[in-house]
Amino acid sequence: MAVFVNGVIFEGVDTAAPDCWRLEAYMARGGYQALKKILDNKIPQEDVIAEVKNSGLRGRGGAGFPTGLKWSFMPRSFPGDKYVVCNTDEGEPGTFKDRDIIVYNPHALIEGMIIAGYAMGCKAGYNYIHGEIFEAYELFEEALDEARKAGLLGQNILGTDFSFDLFAHHGYGAYICGEETALLESLEGKKGQPRFKPPFPASFGLYGKPTTINNTESFASVPFIIRDGGQKFLEAGKPNNGGTKLFSISGHVNRPGNYEIPLGTPFATLLEMAGGMKDGKKLKAVIPGGSSAPVLPGEVMMELTMDYDSISKAGSMLGSGAVIVMNEDVCMVKALERLAYFYHEESCGQCTPCREGTGWLYKVIHRIANGEGRDGDLELLESVGNNMAGRTICALADAAVFPVRSFTKHFRNEFEHLITHKKALVDHKWC
Amino acid sequence: MLSAQSLAKIDRELAKYPADQFRSAIMGALRIALVERRETGNTPEERCLNADVIEFVANYVGIPPVAAYEVATFYNMYDMKPVGKYKLTVCTNLPCALQGGVNAAHYIGEKLGIGIGETTADGKFTLLEGECMGACGDAPVLLVNNHKMCSFMTREAIDKKLAELE
Numbered sequence: 001m002a003v004f005v006n007g008v009i010f011e012g013v014d015t016a017a018p019d020c021w022r023l024e025a026y027m028a029r030g031g032y033q034a035l036k037k038i039l040d041n042k043i044p045q046e047d048v049i050a051e052v053k054n055s056g057l058r059g060r061g062g063a064g065f066p067t068g069l070k071w072s073f074m075p076r077s078f079p080g081d082k083y084v085v086c087n088t089d090e091g092e093p094g095t096f097k098d099r100d101i102i103v104y105n106p107h108a109l110i111e112g113m114i115i116a117g118y119a120m121g122c123k124a125g126y127n128y129i130h131g132e133i134f135e136a137y138e139l140f141e142e143a144l145d146e147a148r149k150a151g152l153l154g155q156n157i158l159g160t161d162f163s164f165d166l167f168a169h170h171g172y173g174a175y176i177c178g179e180e181t182a183l184l185e186s187l188e189g190k191k192g193q194p195r196f197k198p199p200f201p202a203s204f205g206l207y208g209k210p211t212t213i214n215n216t217e218s219f220a221s222v223p224f225i226i227r228d229g230g231q232k233f234l235e236a237g238k239p240n241n242g243g244t245k246l247f248s249i250s251g252h253v254n255r256p257g258n259y260e261i262p263l264g265t266p267f268a269t270l271l272e273m274a275g276g277m278k279d280g281k282k283l284k285a286v287i288p289g290g291s292s293a294p295v296l297p298g299e300v301m302m303e304l305t306m307d308y309d310s311i312s313k314a315g316s317m318l319g320s321g322a323v324i325v326m327n328e329d330v331c332m333v334k335a336l337e338r339l340a341y342f343y344h345e346e347s348c349g350q351c352t353p354c355r356e357g358t359g360w361l362y363k364v365i366h367r368i369a370n371g372e373g374r375d376g377d378l379e380l381l382e383s384v385g386n387n388m389a390g391r392t393i394c395a396l397a398d399a400a401v402f403p404v405r406s407f408t409k410h411f412r413n414e415f416e417h418l419i420t421h422k423k424a425l426v427d428h429k430w431c
Numbered sequence: 432m433l434s435a436q437s438l439a440k441i442d443r444e445l446a447k448y449p450a451d452q453f454r455s456a457i458m459g460a461l462r463i464a465l466v467e468r469r470e471t472g473n474t475p476e477e478r479c480l481n482a483d484v485i486e487f488v489a490n491y492v493g494i495p496p497v498a499a500y501e502v503a504t505f506y507n508m509y510d511m512k513p514v515g516k517y518k519l520t521v522c523t524n525l526p527c528a529l530q531g532g533v534n535a536a537h538y539i540g541e542k543l544g545i546g547i548g549e550t551t552a553d554g555k556f557t558l559l560e561g562e563c564m565g566a567c568g569d570a571p572v573l574l575v576n577n578h579k580m581c582s583f584m585t586r587e588a589i590d591k592k593l594a595e596l597e
């Protein structure tokens with residue numbers, strides 16, 4: 001896997017060096033200095049949280065919620081157990097950044113989680129890792145052992161009265177466990193079905209205790225913020241969009257991979273970094289934030305910068321930072337059919353609108369793609385979507401509807417052509 | 432029913448969670464049981480989980496068998512159906528499909544003479560399509576027996592990999 005960087009998490013990480021993930025290499029890059037700084041100076045919990053707030057860090061898992069604000073919701077003085085949980089259940093199609101973090105720089109995540117545990121008074125943490133990257137899970141467990149042996153985890157960390165332990169837990173093939181309350185259920189050894197909210201995890205989380213859940217990249221950004229200051233992190237990006245961010249680029253580019261760049265970088269620059277369009281083909285469409293984000297036409301994308309505000313103004317979402325690039329040879333009906341199948345397959349089935357609705361969306365898009373579409377099918381898709389979005393326990397239903405709405409909006413002629421002529425406008429081949 | 436080594440591994444899983452929350456260890460415990468079945472089974476039937484194994488694991492962890500069964504059936508990497516010595520799962524979700532994932536799955540099927548979801552007559556290979564494995568930049572990607580990920584699976588790489596799997 002290629003990682004191309006100009007950012008805070010991968011700074012100084014030589015991904016070609018087999019030992020770059022080890023504790024020793026991390027220490028040599030200035031690792032665990034943030035934790036030492038906190039413990040040596042007995043920095044108060046609220047100051048740590050304030051620093052994270054100042055950094056402008058927004059959750060890297062998809063929703064972009066300010067991390068410092070989330071941490072401040074935790075009842076720090078609650079006397080019982082509290083937990084911090086990391087979401088490495090990366091399964092949003094197009095996203096492959098968190099795996100690279102735990103494979104090449106796991107101690108940045110471990111240090112970030114220890115700091116989070118300190119700031120919120122938690123006794124333990126868990127990192128929930130996507131089952132399909134089992135080798136990365138095993139490596140992360142080794143990194144945890146290193147940290148434990150060095151006195152960075154467990155009782156009396158670095159000889160202070162602060163204790164915190166951290167463990168890895170793996171998923172085993174269920175996209176829905178990326179949703180934070182499904183993840184908690186799964187961590188408790190149950191089916192991964194999302195919980196009704198409220199109560200929110202900050203009051204009723206893992207084992208019913210106050211819990212904060214963040215994405216891998218969010219936690220891994222924290223050591224830099226504490227060591228070098230929230231202001232420096234903020235300045236690395238742009239106002240309200242602090243820091244650098246990992247973008248996973250896939251699809252029709254010459255160099256798919258992870259690119260850690262300042263938020264606010266023009267999409268055109270990112271595309272160029274990724275080697276430009278493969279075989280010199282024309283850019284047709286981009287999904288800028290993982291499969292759940294609305295698709296945008298290529299011309300629109302070329303005018304945007306890669307940050308939360310710019311992408312959302314254009315009607316999509318920065319989401320997890322997964323940028324799926326499609327060229328002129330892609331039939332948008334075929335592309336949407338593949339995504340609709342995915343959401344249907346992964347619905348946990350608890351809510352009727354989602355269970356039935358994802359099935360309908362797939363069925364209708366499938367028949368359109370096969371030249372069996374009927375007059376009124378586009379209206380049918382719209383009404384099925386309207387009956388799903390916002391009416392379910394979790395956001396998977398919305399995630400299934402956004403692509404349908406945006407594909408049929410921006411590329412309506414391809415759908416209409418297939419319905420009328422029973423033949424695709426674009427002669428599609430899966431390369 | 433499980434080896435002492437597998438039980439020791441399950442004990443390590445149990446130690447990760449608070450003493451009264453042993454249920455959390457069921458996911459790891461079922462995975463450990465499945466790996467042992469796969470490594471010691473001689474037929475597709477012997478390589479997957481079944482009611483007896485699940486009940487044994489549930490009792491060992493200390494939860495009702497039905498709770499363990501629910502977990503084994505909810506998560507799709509726990510093989511509940513007979514499976515070849517090598518289970519090959521190719522990602523065909525959109526990002527991978529744009530980079531040759533669908534073609535890779537078809538090519539493997541052609542070479543082995545089976546369709547998606549089928550097992551070769553000698554019980555050696557099972558071919559499946561999978562959803563995003565969080566490795567789209569390395570497409571086409573292929574998982575062998577749930578845990579070994581193979582990246583950049585061009586036709587040549589597939590030829591080589593299949594020849595290696597004995």
Ligand SMILES: Cc1cc2nc3c(=O)[nH]c(=O)nc-3n(C[C@H](O)[C@H](O)[C@H](O)COP(=O)(O)O)c2cc1C
Pocket residue numbers: 058059060061062063064065067087088089090091092175176177178179180181213214215216218219394395396399
């Ligand atoms: C269906 C669904 C899947 C999700 N998958 C992931 C995921 O794989 N990784 C992740 O970090 N967040 C995922 N999320 C978002 C989480 O629920 C949660 O918002 C996030 O982990 C919070 O961390 P952050 O604030 O640091 O972003 C998903 C949400 C939904 C509704």
Ligand code: SF4
Pocket residue numbers: 176193194346347348349350351352354355392393394395396397
């Ligand atoms: S919206 Fe879908 S995935 Fe989410 S809880 Fe309801 S049925 Fe499950």
Ligand code: FES
Pocket residue numbers: 093094095522523524525526527528532562563564565566567568570572
């Ligand atoms: S789409 Fe295949 S690994 Fe992500």
